[in-house]
Amino acid sequence: MLDIKRIRDHTEEVRQALAKRMDAIDFRELLDWDEARRRTQAELETLRSRRNEVSGQIPQLKKSGEDVQPLFEEMKRVGSEIKALEAAAAEHEARVETFMARLPNIPDEDVPSGDKDNNQVVATWGDQPTFDFATRDHVELLSSLKMVDYERGTKLGGRGFWIYRGDGSRLEWALLNYFVETHLAAGYEFMLPPHILLPQCGYTAGQFPKFGDDVFYLESTEERERQFLLPTAETALINLHRDEIIDEGSLPLKYFAYTPCYRKEAGSYRTEERGTVRGHQFNKVELFQYTRPEDSAAALDELLDHAKRVVQGLGLHYQVSLLAAKDCSDSMAKTLDIEVWIPSMRQYKEVSSASNARDYQARRGQIRFRRQGTKKPELLHTLNASGLATSRLVPAIVEQFQQADGSVVVPEVLRKWMGKERLSPSAT
RNA sequence: GGAGGAGUGGCCGAGUGGUCGAAGGCGGCGGACUUGAAAUCCGCUGAAUCCGCAAGGGUUCCGGGGGUUCGAAUCCCUUCUCCUCCGCCA
Numbered sequence: 001m002l003d004i005k006r007i008r009d010h011t012e013e014v015r016q017a018l019a020k021r022m023d024a025i026d027f028r029e030l031l032d033w034d035e036a037r038r039r040t041q042a043e044l045e046t047l048r049s050r051r052n053e054v055s056g057q058i059p060q061l062k063k064s065g066e067d068v069q070p071l072f073e074e075m076k077r078v079g080s081e082i083k084a085l086e087a088a089a090a091e092h093e094a095r096v097e098t099f100m101a102r103l104p105n106i107p108d109e110d111v112p113s114g115d116k117d118n119n120q121v122v123a124t125w126g127d128q129p130t131f132d133f134a135t136r137d138h139v140e141l142l143s144s145l146k147m148v149d150y151e152r153g154t155k156l157g158g159r160g161f162w163i164y165r166g167d168g169s170r171l172e173w174a175l176l177n178y179f180v181e182t183h184l185a186a187g188y189e190f191m192l193p194p195h196i197l198l199p200q201c202g203y204t205a206g207q208f209p210k211f212g213d214d215v216f217y218l219e220s221t222e223e224r225e226r227q228f229l230l231p232t233a234e235t236a237l238i239n240l241h242r243d244e245i246i247d248e249g250s251l252p253l254k255y256f257a258y259t260p261c262y263r264k265e266a267g268s269y270r271t272e273e274r275g276t277v278r279g280h281q282f283n284k285v286e287l288f289q290y291t292r293p294e295d296s297a298a299a300l301d302e303l304l305d306h307a308k309r310v311v312q313g314l315g316l317h318y319q320v321s322l323l324a325a326k327d328c329s330d331s332m333a334k335t336l337d338i339e340v341w342i343p344s345m346r347q348y349k350e351v352s353s354a355s356n357a358r359d360y361q362a363r364r365g366q367i368r369f370r371r372q373g374t375k376k377p378e379l380l381h382t383l384n385a386s387g388l389a390t391s392r393l394v395p396a397i398v399e400q401f402q403q404a405d406g407s408v409v410v411p412e413v414l415r416k417w418m419g420k421e422r423l424s425p426s427a428t
Numbered sequence: 429g430g431a432g433g434a435g436u437g438g439c440c441g442a443g444u445g446g447u448c449g450a451a452g453g454c455g456g457c458g459g460a461c462u463u464g465a466a467a468u469c470c471g472c473u474g475a476a477u478c479c480g481c482a483a484g485g486g487u488u489c490c491g492g493g494g495g496u497u498c499g500a501a502u503c504c505c506u507u508c509u510c511c512u513c514c515g516c517c518a
Contacts, residue, residue, distance in 0.1 A: 041478060045487040052487090055499045059446045068498080075498035245475085366476095377475080 001206075001363040002103050004034060004096070017106045020113035021325035030099045037092035044085040051078050101209055104330035105360040111325050111334050118324035119337075125308065126317035128341055133404040137344030138395035139275040141402060142168060145423050147394075148276060160265065160280040167423050171397070171410075172283060174417035175390045176258055179285040182310055183256040183387060188287060191257040193236035196227045201239040204365035206331030206357070207231065214264050216280075229262035233286035234384045241290060242365040245377045251369055252299060253290040256387060258283070275395060277342070277349060282391035289383045292369065293359065296381035300356045303385035304336050307352040310387060314411045316396050317341045319348050333358045338388075340396040351392045354385035398423075 007014050011027050018025055054071055061068050112118040142148040147168025153161045164172050184190060196218065202208035207215070215228040230236055237255050246253070261284050276282070287306065291299045304320070311318050323335040332355040339348030359379040362368070368377035401409045407424035415421055 038478070041487085045478070048488085049486055051499075056447050058498070062446090072498045079498070 001100055001360060002106065003359075003363065004030075004100060007031070008034065014106065018104070020107045020111065021104055021328070025103075030096065033092050033095045033099070037089060037096055040085055040089045040092055044082065044089055047078055047082050047085065051075060051082070101203070101364075105206075105328075105333050105357065107325040107328065108334040108356070110322075111328070112322065113326075114324050115326040116324060119327060120322045120324075121319050122322050122336070123308075123320040125312060125319070126315070128317055129343065129400050131343075131402075131404075135343060135399070135402060136406065137275070138277075138342070138399050141398040141406070141408065142276070142394070144406060144425055145398070145408065146425075147171065147398075147423070150275075157280070160278075162276055162279060167418070168394070170418055171394060171414070171423075172390050174414040175388075175393060176283065176285065177417045178313070178413055179256075179310065179387055179390075180258070182313070183285070183287065183306075186254075186306055188254040188256040191233075191237065191240075191255050193230075193233065193240075193257055193259065195230055195259055195262070197230050197235060197239070198225060198227055200242070201230075201235050202228065204242055204361060205235045205238045206329070206361055206364060207235060210330060216262050216264060230259060231263045232261045232284060232386075233257035233259040234288065237286060237288040237384065238361050238365060238367075238382055241367050244367060246290065246367075246369040246380065248292065248369055248371050251290060251292050251380065252295060255288045256285055257288070258285045260284075261389075276391050277345075277395055279391065282389060284389040284391075285387050287385045287387040290367070290369075291381050291383065293378070293381050296356050296358060296383060299381075299383050300334065300336075300354060303383055304338075304354040307338055307354055307385050307387050311338055311340065311351065313413045314393070314397065316393070316400055318351070321348075329355065331355075331357045331360050333360065340393065341400065342396055343399045349392055349396070351388045351396070352386040355383060357382045357384075 002014070007027055008031065011031070015025055015027065054075055058068055058071065061071070107113075112120060136144075139150070143150065145168075146166050147164065149163040149165050153163040156163065180190060199208060202212065202215065215231050218227045218229075236259070237257055240255070241253070260281050262281050265278060265280060287303055289299050289303065308318075308320070318338055318340045321337045321339060323337060328335040335353055335355040337350045338352040338354070340351045341347075342349050358381050361382045362379040367380055367382070369380045370377045397411065398408045401411070403409065403422075405424070407422050410418050410421055410423060
């Protein structure tokens with residue numbers, strides 16, 4: 001959510017900043033409703049003030065034996081006027097709210113405008129591996145090594161689901177262990193949140209109302225309590241401190257959480273994204289920070305560096321992209337993706353997305369902090385970064401580290417959990 | 429799932445229809461006293477929002493939502509959370 005005051009006072013500036021990510025926007029209607037809302041509010045408060053005044057007088061008048069009946073009559077009228085104005089105010093507020101809830105965040109200065117064609121590669125690590133033999137793609141490798149069962153996954157969950165088995169499960173779990181160990185060492189607190197969340201959580205994260213269609217809902221007659229399966233642990237972590245005021249001294253707050261992520265991914269199925277590159281359920285560890293506004297830019301660098309080190313630890317070749325405005329999630333002012341090389345696709349695929357939401361999510365969730373020695377609470381900044389999405393990493397690992405004999409070399413850092421250096425068809 | 433009980437400001441806790449944003453205490457901040465500290469005394473000490481250049485003023489908030497009433501922290505309905513007992517169950 002943007003600050004409506006900023007739109008009121010700097011309409012043109014906001015319009016231009018948003019032009020990087022969306023079509024020209026007309027704020028007139030919004031500002032009219034906002035104006036009406038404030039006017040109604042003022043009238044309402046005058047009437048309520050009168051009512052409070054009279055309510056204070058009545059006991060005294062009664063005591064001195066005066067007739068309060070005429071006052072009752074007046075107050076009855078005032079009461080119904082108040083009711084009418086309350087309804088009008090609620091209506092105006094709802095219109096402002098509806099408009100505001102759909103506005104995306106303002107991109108940072110250094111974020112390129114336009115869509116993903118304008119993404120800028122800002123860093124590369126390692127080289128594209130070369131092979132002197134006919135390589136296999138990850139679907140082939142994972143099947144032949146009996147690490148993933150695609151057919152039975154579909155039998156169980158339908159299209160877009162798979163089953164990790166044997167070394168596949170162990171690799172997945174080893175990655176999670178590696179992430180947990182690394183994040184703990186970096187001072188992040190380990191959280192295991194519910195996977196089923198209330199609608200308010202999606203709103204605070206900025207996923208609702210706009211992207212409410214990409215999540216799986218649980219049945220409920222009441223829309224306001226219709227729970228959903230979380231599409232990322234970020235949705236849970238942003239809500240940890242919703243409606244709270246945090247002491248400045250305890251910032252930054254650093255968390256990470258492991259959850260599966262459940263997404264409909266409606267219409268995004270493409271043949272080259274078969275296998276475990278895109279599914280309705282995938283595992284991810286999410287890093288999250290709550291910071292003071294002046295610290296969020298540095299925190300984004302820190303999150304990105306941390307995520308990069310995790311990928312480097314695995315020895316995978318990757319690049320880092322600064323996303324163009326239209327490619328960022330609506331909630332984010334700036335996003336950098338770590339994209340790992342998938343040889344069979346001849347493409348870099350996102351395994352981590354590090355973003356600064358600035359105060360956009362904090363405003364939706366009323367998440368604030370109080371500076372030492374000041375009275376007024378301020379909105380804080382929130383940031384998140386995947387650390388990492390395992391299901392995207394597995395294809396990269398088996399493809400990048402495949403050998404001529406169809407085996408796969410296990411990255412050094414995972415061996416203590418895998419218990420072996422090499423995954424080979426014969427050994428499974 | 430059933431039966432009771434409770435949810436009040438940073439914390440504890442009083443308040444059962446009227447002048448209550450709410451006694452009292454603790455904590456915190458400022459001051460007096462003191463070489464300093466402790467103790468003591470005095471004052472201040474929630475949030476949101478609107479009007480205003482400001483000073484200041486208004487309104488709302490006593491778990492959430494709705495209702496009754498001229499007027500609700502107080503009465504009614506509903507919902508959530510916690511506690512106790514019973515039942516059931518990984």
